[in-house]
């Protein structure tokens with residue numbers, strides 16, 4: 541129970557397949573009290589039973605594209621928790637037309653703006669809003685993907701947004717370090733979720749991942765959840781500004797082993 545006495549806010553739990561669901565389960569298992577935000581009314585239907593199962597009745601609407609919505613959501617949270625110990629930012633978005641086709645052909649100024657706003661700036665925006673309520677030894681966590689470091693088909697402008705998110709993690713870590721607030725990211729391997737289904741040929745990504753990854757498989761949301769729980773716990777008190785890969789080793793292998801000739 542290494543998160544006993546920790547209060548953690550979870551964002552981006554769209555349904556039971558969300559990575560945020562795996563994280564919430566692991567954090568609950570380790571004794572954390574949880575609160576959740578949801579993007580809009582439509583998301584509440586899937587979130588409510590999961591939150592209930594995890595002993596939480598704190599469900600707050602928060603659309604991270606709006607400063608007003610973020611402000612209102614923290615005012616709401618304050619009614620339940622005077623202070624808390626961190627949040628998980630599990631939010632990413634780019635318009636569908638940005639994730640289909642050749643990068644140069646499909647990327648637009650508007651698509652770039654939206655992808656960076658929702659997938660990267662929102663992490664800063666949430667940190668800004670949360671800061672006055674964060675306890676000593678708090679931890680913030682976001683979810684990134686290898687597309688920040690290496691190109692791949694169709695991921696396109698999301699790769700740029702994830703690169704921004706990773707830099708964001710380092711700058712937030714530097715900014716909040718003096719308050720003893722840690723900021724980290726998990727770079728997860730591909731997992732079949734709602735957001736992932738927006739990336740064309742995602743199934744092919746999964747099978748290629750299993751071929752090249754040293755562990756010979758993909759990862760689960762539960763595995764990501766376990767690392768997330770650790771990173772937000774005091775056991776990780778010496779870790780900040782770090783991108784931790786939970787990808788069955790995929791990023792460490794240049795070629796599949798069965799290609800050795």
Ligand code: 0WD
Pocket residue numbers: 552553554555557558559560578579583602603604605629630631632633658683684685686727728729730731732733734735736
């Ligand atoms: O393979 C994967 N699934 C990977 C996902 C590999 C590596 C990283 N990630 C990242 C994603 O990029 C994202 O940052 O993990 C994070 C969580 O993604 P997920 O669990 O794969 O996807 P999903 O279950 O769809 O949750 C993302 C949610 C949204 O769901 P949809 O699919 O309806 O957009 O992000 C939320 C929303 O609930 N979201 C927002 N929340 C508040 N305000 C907003 C918004 N404006 N936009 C999206």
